[in-house]
Amino acid sequence: xxxxxxxxxxxxxxxxxxxxxxxxxxxxxxxxxxxxxxxxxxxxxxxxxxxxxxxxxxxxxxxxxxxxxxxxxxxxxxxxxxxxxxxxxxxxxxxxxxxxxxxxxxxxxxxxxxxxxxxxxxxxxxxxxxxxxxxxxxxxxxxxxxxxxxxxxxxxxxxxxxxxxxxxxxxxxxxxxxxxxxxxxxxxxxxxxxxxxxxxxxxxxxxxxxxxxxxxxxxxxxxxxxxxxxxxxxxxxxxxxxxxxxxxxxxxxxxxxxxxxxxxxxxxxxxxxxxxxxxxxxxxxxxxxxxxxxxxxxxxxxxxxxxxxxxxxxxxxxxxxxxxxxxxxxxxxxxxxxxxxxxxxxxxxxxxxxxxxxxxxxxxxxxxxxxxxxxxxxxxxxxxxxxxxxxxxxxxxxxxxxxxxxxxxxxxxxxxxxxxxxxxxxxxxxxxxxxxxxxxxxxxxxxxxxxxxxxxxxxxxxxxxxxxxxxxxxxxxxxxxxxxxxxxxxxxxxxxx
Ligand code: ARE
Numbered sequence: 001x002x003x004x005x006x007x008x009x010x011x012x013x014x015x016x017x018x019x020x021x022x023x024x025x026x027x028x029x030x031x032x033x034x035x036x037x038x039x040x041x042x043x044x045x046x047x048x049x050x051x052x053x054x055x056x057x058x059x060x061x062x063x064x065x066x067x068x069x070x071x072x073x074x075x076x077x078x079x080x081x082x083x084x085x086x087x088x089x090x091x092x093x094x095x096x097x098x099x100x101x102x103x104x105x106x107x108x109x110x111x112x113x114x115x116x117x118x119x120x121x122x123x124x125x126x127x128x129x130x131x132x133x134x135x136x137x138x139x140x141x142x143x144x145x146x147x148x149x150x151x152x153x154x155x156x157x158x159x160x161x162x163x164x165x166x167x168x169x170x171x172x173x174x175x176x177x178x179x180x181x182x183x184x185x186x187x188x189x190x191x192x193x194x195x196x197x198x199x200x201x202x203x204x205x206x207x208x209x210x211x212x213x214x215x216x217x218x219x220x221x222x223x224x225x226x227x228x229x230x231x232x233x234x235x236x237x238x239x240x241x242x243x244x245x246x247x248x249x250x251x252x253x254x255x256x257x258x259x260x261x262x263x264x265x266x267x268x269x270x271x272x273x274x275x276x277x278x279x280x281x282x283x284x285x286x287x288x289x290x291x292x293x294x295x296x297x298x299x300x301x302x303x304x305x306x307x308x309x310x311x312x313x314x315x316x317x318x319x320x321x322x323x324x325x326x327x328x329x330x331x332x333x334x335x336x337x338x339x340x341x342x343x344x345x346x347x348x349x350x351x352x353x354x355x356x357x358x359x360x361x362x363x364x365x366x367x368x369x370x371x372x373x374x375x376x377x378x379x380x381x382x383x384x385x386x387x388x389x390x391x392x393x394x395x396x397x398x399x400x401x402x403x404x405x406x407x408x409x410x411x412x413x414x415x416x417x418x419x420x421x422x423x424x425x426x427x428x429x430x431x432x433x434x435x436x437x438x439x440x441x442x443x444x445x446x447x448x449x450x451x452x453x454x455x456x457x458x459x460x461x462x463x464x465x466x467x468x469x470x471x472x473x474x475x476x477x478x479x480x481x482x483x484x485x486x487x488x489x490x491x492x493x494x495x496x497x
Contacts, residue, residue: 001247010038014381018354021072021080033087047110055351061101063108064123065178090188098194099161166202189225251286269406286328297350323389388453415444420492425480435482450491
């Protein structure tokens with residue numbers, strides 16, 4: 001369950017949060033395929049509660065396992081999966097198996113009624129016996145209070161959400177049917193939501209009944225790729241390594257350490273041995289990110305510490321490191337615009353859902369000629385600095401990190417074998433001269449003239465941005481001014497004049 005089934009050397013996933021399936025299909029064909037992305041994570045696809053104001057998080061309150069949300073119905077979902085697979089781009093679905101809705105009642109996105117107090121979900125159907133109650137000896141109010149307590153975390157309610165009893169054969173079978181339905185349609189795998197709140201053995205038992213991937217798109221005997229949301233920063237919380245035998249885990253320590261470094265709370269030079277030596281799980285067990293649908297608004301992290309699209313220069317630099325370093329499977333967050341208003345360290349608009357028209361239909365994405373999107377959609381995955389680093393990673397392949405250099409502080413550079421080279425400058429101390437990265441460095445690259453793919457593309461054999469000349473020994477003058485638009489430069493053998 002830890003192979004993402006990317007095509008060729010593709011190696012990066014992007015989460016197109018809340019996008020409509022028709023738009024994702026278009027995006028696979030016109031952009032993601034051609035620019036070398038390996039896959040898309042789509043927001044939960046099954047019927048969910050319709051909540052007042054339509055917050056984005058209503059998608060995390062399931063009502064049934066019918067494929068029907070504002071992103072599209074089952075037919076549209078099927079068409080997207082077909083189109084993306086044909087474009088060489090895999091689809092991973094965010095699955096919410098831990099729970100159903102909170103204690104409200106109302107309608108779901110496919111018209112099913114639900115009642116969270118009575119725990120009735122006729123769309124599945126699930127009833128009160130399918131949920132954890134007092135017999136499993138959880139807390140008095142059935143809520144999770146102590147996230148480090150295994151039993152409480154698994155058998156109690158996460159923020160009031162009705163907690164499914166996955167020990168029940170009936171519940172398991174309904175979930176297996178749902179996942180197999182998605183597999184048969186042609187998805188490549190799943191993001192498992194709130195994994196720490198589910199018993200590893202229950203997940204194992206569910207996964208053991210999954211079909212092989214659809215062999216219209218995948219080789220025989222392929223298993224779905226499954227990555228688990230286990231928020232573990234060390235200490236006595238539930239250790240994410242309880243889940244590594246089930247697939248991959250989202251390694252939250254990656255974003256936390258990288259963010260800490262890029263915010264200058266730790267020197268860049270220490271990144272030299274970043275990975276398992278820092279306590280992270282082995283690379284093959286990890287999926288990594290800088291930003292996510294939660295972190296962006298300060299959920300599961302701390303606003304002001306997390307880096308989101310409102311700090312573009314920092315986000316691009318941290319993402320570049322993630323894509324240049326050879327660790328885990330990287331996921332690039334792609335968000336929509338919301339009016340961030342911070343009061344007392346909290347974003348009061350952290351709930352705001354995707355852009356819609358006056359009838360509540362999600363707006364379409366219309367790319368501009370300069371590759372950006374209509375202003376409602378941030379489309380980080382289309383920023384030149386980011387899509388070109390996706391290409392960098394594709395070209396670097398499995399080449400090792402070589403030619404590490406640092407200034408003993410916050411300037412670093414390294415190559416990936418003799419295929420690609422990056423230099424990052426976040427130096428804040430010293431005079432202007434010290435703050436600029438200006439150094440003759442070993443790039444590892446064969447001699448020639450290379451375009452900096454961060455400041456511009458190679459078009460008609462000319463660099464639109466900066467360039468360097470690499471001599472016959474692989475040396476070149478590298479320059480990253482401290483006040484430049486981007487804090488890094490990157491070169492690879494695919495952008496040689
Ligand atoms: C919303 C409201 C709540 C309300 C609830 C029910 O915000 O106030 O009680 O509805 O009415 C998302 C949103 C939630 C939202 C929920 C349901 O983020 O705000 O609740 O949808 O609509 C823990 C879990 C982790 C979980 C986070 C949010 O361990 O699994 O909490 N993350 C996933 C998703 C979320 C999603 C859900 C789970 C639910 O990524 O998007 O919630 O499906 C420490 C602990 C962590 C803990 C973290 C919380 O770090 O170690 O375990 O994460 O704090 O910050």
